[in-house]
Amino acid sequence: MKTFKDYLNEDIQGVFINPNEFAEFHLLDGISISMVIEKETVDSKTGLGQEYEDATQGIFETVIVLSLKAADYKKPLVGAKVRLDGKHYYVINAFEDYGMLTIKLGANES
16 A cells, blocks of 8 residues: 555655646756746845844845755755756755655846
8 A cells, every 4th residue: 555655755756846736947057957946026134133134135046946856956055055957056945755855046136
């Protein structure tokens, strides 16, 4: 009998990261990987400390969240530099959960 985890693993590949369903292929550090990308329109810097907020005032930041199969890419360290589709980003956060890897990336725009 299949377990919940078995069904979840099937759904990860068959639905969540299936390019015919939700995902698309993107180049992450030169590797073509099927993933879902969400763009965050507003990234609040609240809670990061007044010194950080003062130092980054007037700097606009693009923030995107990648969701991909954990087996397809090694979990990066916070602060690491990565390249997505030819554009450079830094890792804000990364975590694995139930076979999925979620990576939050940021890039300063100005």
